[in-house]
Amino acid sequence: MLAQSLLAEFEDQVPVTRRFLERLPDNKLTWKPHSRSMTAGQLAYHLAFVPGGVVRGAQKDQIPPPEFQFPQPASVQEVLDAFDQSVATVREVLPGFDDAAMNATWRIVAGDQEIAAMPRVAFLRNIMLNHWYQHRGQFCVYLRLLDVPVPSSWGPSADERSALQQEPQPA
Numbered sequence: 042m043l044a045q046s047l048l049a050e051f052e053d054q055v056p057v058t059r060r061f062l063e064r065l066p067d068n069k070l071t072w073k074p075h076s077r078s079m080t081a082g083q084l085a086y087h088l089a090f091v092p093g094g095v096v097r098g099a100q101k102d103q104i105p106p107p108e109f110q111f112p113q114p115a116s117v118q119e120v121l122d123a124f125d126q127s128v129a130t131v132r133e134v135l136p137g138f139d140d141a142a143m144n145a146t147w148r149i150v151a152g153d154q155e156i157a158a159m160p161r162v163a164f165l166r167n168i169m170l171n172h173w174y175q176h177r178g179q180f181c182v183y184l185r186l187l188d189v190p191v192p193s194s195w196g197p198s199a200d201e202r203s204a205l206q207q208e209p210q211p212a
Contacts, residue, residue: 043143043162048135060192081183083111085120088176093127095169096134103148
């Protein structure tokens with residue numbers, strides 16, 4: 042099943058993303074690397090919100106163009122709570138899509154103008170997952186610039202071995 046495949050990938054990435062979010066210091070929530078950038082807190086909150094927000098949008102056959110809002114969280118705990126809610130939403134909603142629903146055309150429509158049309162599975166793959174990964178990579182750079190140890194993800198970071206690497210064995 043298509044939804045189960047996406048859900049399995051999502052579940053693999055949930056603990057990885059949580060490790061990234063947990064590393065943000067509370068005293069750096071309003072820091073940003075450039076005047077046109079989101080603050081670290083806004084980016085973390087967006088990273089936390091994306092999966093649940095996207096899967097909710099996928100429940101409809103069409104939506105208007107999204108109005109992007111980037112709230113400024115007051116604490117890392119607020120980000121983690123938003124993340125937990127987002128994860129719960131994905132776990133609740135995604136399994137409800139059968140293959141017919143996943144292959145059905147999903148649209149963004151502004152009035153009479155179609156902005157985008159694609160199979161629902163493509164929307165979920167591109168925005169719920171790929172967009173999420175892109176922002177996690179962006180957040181990784183924020184952590185590095187803040188001199189916060191960067192967690193491993195698919196492979197090691199300069200600060201952490203990946204799960205695939207074994208510790209050296211004593212001779």
